[in-house]
Amino acid sequence: MTRAAPWVVLLALVAGIAACVPTGGPNAEACAAPSVTLEMAPSPDGLAPGAPSVCRDQEVTLVVDSAVDGVLHIHGYDSEVPAFEVSADDVTEITFVAGRSGQFPIEFHSADDPTGVEVGVFTVHEP
Numbered sequence: 001m002t003r004a005a006p007w008v009v010l011l012a013l014v015a016g017i018a019a020c021v022p023t024g025g026p027n028a029e030a031c032a033a034p035s036v037t038l039e040m041a042p043s044p045d046g047l048a049p050g051a052p053s054v055c056r057d058q059e060v061t062l063v064v065d066s067a068v069d070g071v072l073h074i075h076g077y078d079s080e081v082p083a084f085e086v087s088a089d090d091v092t093e094i095t096f097v098a099g100r101s102g103q104f105p106i107e108f109h110s111a112d113d114p115t116g117v118e119v120g121v122f123t124v125h126e127p
């Protein structure tokens with residue numbers, strides 16, 4: 001178990017509940033945008049801001065500003081987003097199409113501790 005700020009735990013719980021109804025997501029306006037950019041700052045302690053979500057078929061650009069060096073990947077989205085290195089010194093951008101709805105754990109492997117830690121959940125809503 002990782003140490004996570006209480007609000008991260010709360011968001012994880014909310015995301016877990018939302019897993020039952022991935023259709024109850026963002027409004028139609030949010031889904032109408034053809035592309036979306038998500039900033040995320042992973043660290044071994046979690047992800048900020050909390051729960052990234054998009055709509056199916058959107059082009060997603062992740063802008064990853066990591067606190068430490070490591071490797072990030074999204075379980076269940078490995079074909080669209082192969083595991084990629086992030087660095088404490090650089091911002092890493094990766095773009096892909098979110099072709100499948102569902103909830104996909106975001107896992108971070110820091111360079112210091114290669115054991116994977118789930119830092120958050122990437123949600124793809126049905127539009």
Ligand SMILES: [Cu+2]
Nearest residue numbers: 073107108116
């Ligand atoms: Cu992993």
